[in-house]
Amino acid sequence: MSRLRNKVAIITGGARGMGAATARLFAAEGAKLVISDVLDDDGARLAAELGERALFVHHDVSDENAWHGVLDRAVAAFGGVDVLVNNAGVLLFRTLAETSKADFERVIDINLVGTFLGVKIVGQHMVGRRHGSIVNISSVDGMKGANGLGAYASSKWGIRGLTRVAAMEYGHKGVRVNSVHPGGIDTAMGNPYAxxxxxxxxxxxxxxxxxxxEPDEVARTSLFLASDESSYLCGAEIAVDGGMLTGQYYVGFPGAPGV
Structure with a gap:
């Protein structure tokens, strides 16, 4: 397959979970990859698995200088960047009363500030080339309320708003920006006790x-947004959630399972 033939992609949080699934799928579709993460061993193994078309870079997404370093590595290795998947993120289960300021700021720094820096720095590179696709991984919790997820939901709502602004500011310059909103996904973050x-x-x-x-089900949506097949999507919000946002069943009512 070659849906991403001749395209270069940066995937943050790419060492495992949805990021790794996205990296494998993109590679299979012809992309050259920069896999960024703080999980050095996992990231290096994945890059080795994918071969010469992939490289791994240690990357704290909340560090602005580190973003410039990742972009420089991508340009030096592959000539430019066509796709950015802002996938890196952390999850915190804690009530608002139990969440410290430091806890809240850490989640915001990684999930939201990290996405902002990628949109700003890599996005400007794409604007200079007059083409590109940015895929921001938000969450269904960026579209609804969720008890115990105050910091996480705040960061994901922020990504949703950031995506819309970036779509307006970059769309007329040839760069499409869209967001993906996964529901429950079977990853180390979503299923920490395996x-x-x-x-x-x-x-x-x-x-x-x-x-x-499944991680692959999110990866396939990111592939669509990264490819030219989604050439008229900009500012879109795609929920990959098994219907979670549609609603929940009233047990025993007509149309519910088993009725």
């Missing part, structure tokens, strides 16, 4: 598809 799939799926019984999502 529970069996059947057990995890029980928590999604009230969602239309009644199961947790």
């Amino acid at each position: 529970e069996a799939r059947a057990e995890v799926n029980k928590r999604y019984a009230m969602v239309p598809l009644q199961r947790v999502g």
Whole structure:
């Protein structure tokens, strides 16, 4: 396949989970890759697996200078950047009362500030070339409320707003910016205790598809947005959530499972 033939992509948080799934899919579709993460061993192994078309760069996305370094490495290795997937993120389960200022700021710095820096720095590189696609990974929790996720949801709502602004400022300069909003996905972050799939799926019984999502299912959406197939999408918000945002079933009512 060659949906990303001759394209160069930076994928943050690319060492595992959704980022690694995206890297493997992009590579299979012909892209050259810069995989960035703070997980050096995992990132290096993935780059080695993908071969000469991929390189790994240690990268703290909240560090502005580090962003310039990643961009410089990409340009030096591959000549330019066509796609940015802002995937790096952290999750914090804690009530607002239990969340310290330091906790809140850490989540915002990685999830939202990190995305902002990528949009600003790599986005300006793309503007200079008059083409590019930026895919910001938000969350369904950037489109609804969620108890115990105050810091995380705040960061993901911020990414949603940032994406819309960037779409307006960059769209007329040839750069498309869109956001993806995953629901529950079976990754080390979403399933930290590595529970069996059947057990995890029980928590999604009230969602239309009644199961947790796979990293590849998010990666395929990012691939579509990165490719020329989505050439008229800019500022779009795509939920990859098994129908979670659609609503939850009223048990026993007509149309619910088993009724």
